[in-house]
Amino acid sequence: MLRKACAITEISQVMPQVYLLWLEAPELASAAQPGQFFMVSCGSEMLLRRPLSLHRLGRGGRAGQVALLFQVMGKGTRWLAERQVGDRLDVLGPLGRGFELRSVGPILAAAGGLGIAPLLALAESALSQNLRVTLLLGARAANLLYPSSLIPTGVNLVLATDDGSAGEKGRVTDVLPRLLDGHSQVFACGPLEMYRSLQGLMAKHPVMASAQMSTEERMGCGVGLCLGCSLLTRHGLKRVCKEGPVFELGELVL
Ligand SMILES: Cc1cc2nc3c(=O)[nH]c(=O)nc-3n(C[C@H](O)[C@H](O)[C@H](O)COP(=O)(O)OP(=O)(O)OC[C@H]3O[C@@H](n4cnc5c(N)ncnc54)[C@H](O)[C@@H]3O)c2cc1C
Structure with a gap:
């Protein structure tokens, strides 16, 4: 488990109340598996971090980045939605047991x-x-x-x-x-x-x-x-x- 201050490289609203957020996070990206999650600090007023799943691992021009997809539910996610490119997020992870791809078929x-x-x-x-x-x-x-x-x-x-x-x-x-x-x-x-x-x-x-x-x-x-x-x-x-x-x-x- 790592704790990193990750710069936001992109944040955009993709659906009503739902945001896609890309972070520069090379160490987290190389450690994370699909199905794992991160605990994201949502500002100094929020005692508890908020859990958010690994949404995408960056490839090509986005190598070393991870994406989160979140819906605004309350104070923490509203704070996140108000962040801007260049802001840094305090992120802990990757956490938990992710998906296991055992299949060789579809x-x-x-x-x-x-x-x-x-x-x-x-x-x-x-x-x-x-x-x-x-x-x-x-x-x-x-x-x-x-x-x-x-x-x-x-x-x-x-x-x-x-x-x-x-x-x-x-x-x-x-x-x-x-x-x-x-x-x-x-x-x-x-x-x-x-x-x-x-x-x-x-x-x-x-x-x-x-x-x-x-x-x-x-x-x-x-x-x-x-x-x-x-x-x-x-x-x-x-x-x-x-x-x-x-x-x-x-x-x-x-
Ligand atoms: C392992 C894990 C992965 C998650 N991944 C994602 C994700 O990728 N994207 C995403 O949008 N959300 C995800 N969530 C849910 C997300 O963590 C909560 O919506 C968020 O913590 C709400 O924080 P808040 O401060 O905005 O709202 P709060 O003020 O804490 O809560 C507002 C409302 O959201 C409800 N809520 C809070 N936490 C949860 C929860 N865990 N499950 C269901 N309802 C909840 C509360 O009951 C309340 O009604 C995940 C939760 C877990 C446990």
Whole structure:
């Protein structure tokens, strides 16, 4: 785990209340794995750092940079959204257990809303290993979908919206079952309600039991000490910040 003061190289609003932020962070970039997260200090008024997932690892002209994608939820993320290029952020990480790409076959990643945050780094990593990637991206309506222009070339993108304003009409969990055939590993990030529905698919689709989910809990320290982010699993309480945030779907008690 590293602690670095990282300069912001770009900050832009990409969706309503959602910001994409690039940081110059060569040491963090070389240590971070998709699915891991950082604890970001959000100004001197905020005692606790805020956990944010690794969204992308920079390549080419952005080598040595990491991207975060965050939604303004409260005081901390509002402070972050007001930062400017050149400002430095105090960042701790990379933290937690990320996704494990075990597959040699095509992977399916399903994002509910801002669940795209940790999945894009995974998609890029899989593509770099020559794996085929299907990304199912769902949101309530078209204006809440992560912009397709930011999705890496080579990803097979499937869109779904609750109101049918873009892609297929329905929730991620409605569309996902018909995409499962031909995929040897499944990853997802979204609300707990989505994971409950996905658990309903485990009996019929064995690939789902070992599907990897990125989980979220309110977090205090982020380094395993305060136990504040403990989550009930089939193997007892586990810390999202240490044993997670990625857990197998079959492990979660929802
Ligand atoms: C491992 C991990 C990775 C995360 N990655 C991302 C990410 O990549 N992008 C992103 O936008 N958010 C992410 N989050 C959630 C993010 O940390 C919170 O939204 C943020 O801490 C809110 O801080 P705040 O000061 O703005 O709001 P606060 O004032 O702390 O809270 C405002 C509202 O947000 C809710 N909230 C706060 N923390 C969480 C949480 N962990 N889960 C659900 N609701 C919460 C509160 O209940 C409250 O209603 C992640 C959380 C975890 C645990």
